[in-house]
Amino acid sequence: MALVHAARKAVHRGGPEISMDEIATQAKTSKSIIYRYFTDKPGLQLAVGEAVVGQMRDALREAAHTATTPRDSLRSMVAVYLEMIEHSPNVYYFVTRTAPGLPFLDSMNEIVAVPFAQEMNASPADAAAWGAGAVGFVRGSGEWWLESRNTPGGPTREELTARVTAWLWAGPVGVLAKEGRSPK
Template sequence: MTVAAQGGPQGPAGARPDGRSTRWDDHRAQRRTSLVRDARRAIHELGPGASMDEIAAVAGTSKSIFYRYFDDKAGLRLAVAEAVVAGMHRKLAEAAHEAPTPHSALRAMVRVYLQTIERSPHVYWFVTRTAIGGNGPDDGASGPVEALGAYLDSVITLVAEPAAQAAGVPARSAAAWAAGAVGFVRGTGEWWLGHTLTAGLTREELTDQITTWLWTGPVGVLHHGATGGPADPPDTPTTEKQES
């Protein structure tokens, strides 16, 4: 039996990667990323109900190009959802890591979430509203639901850490509170997003309110149960870094 037949350097098992194939894979990945960015820009401008034709027009290409890279609108929606949640998770993790105290970490994460949804509500609704309900046969809700589910699980872990530090308990003990906190922040933020003209609350005011509600409620209970005393007083807003 020859070396080639054994799968050696000349055989299939030892075949060297085709440089052209590698370059094509890199090009395809870059093009896909570019199309997702273009789609987000189109949705930001046109709204969550933008059609594939409209998205392609804003991107300066054809609908067939989007179908080549994403198969259908459901595939594009999933790609946008993954990009949105990955970016938001990264910002939340950075905010929590850079905060000097558990209270400021909680406040920073609330602020980041509100900043993100305020900057591009159309993109946010494009992902979340379809993931919740779907508007038609091509909406592909299951993909965004899975992307959002994984994102929410990871955010629960992030939020549980400052709560556990404040209460002096293991992070797993704060996980139930964190899950409720994430749902509360999301629900409040979405209400505010839909009522910005009538709510009478700025982003910073809502950030302060949400943080206070969360901090002086269940976190205080956790801390009291662990130490037998009241929770440490929160940082004052004037000591924290204000972001635009």
């Protein structure tokens, strides 16, 4: 819907706390028109969130299906996720922090669990648990990175992609041990 697209662009420019007045102005419509389609701001946030989730789900599926190995599938999905949140942190925060009732990343769990299930011949329950944990880990790492990416010495998106993939695949303790750094 054009109004959802216009609202998304307004949030991208104006930030996650943008007002309905500002959204209407940037969408070149009236606030009453927005309220006709979306009864309140949470309704608009939910609609924008559903559009974002759909786009992200499609991008993650594409990344998973074009990879040649399960590990590369995981790396590609981490890369896509980080690239998408970097592209528009305002929209990301608008739909993850302020949109009530939208299980933003819950729908991603199954997609992310696929590489693990393929590689480990995991039970559906183990794959689902790992997928939920992986999604939470990537989300937490991604949000940390968004806030600190301009800090001197911080990882680039590509470096974080490689690290998160390695940590998820081998586990952080296993990776540190292989690198000769023993956990405390």
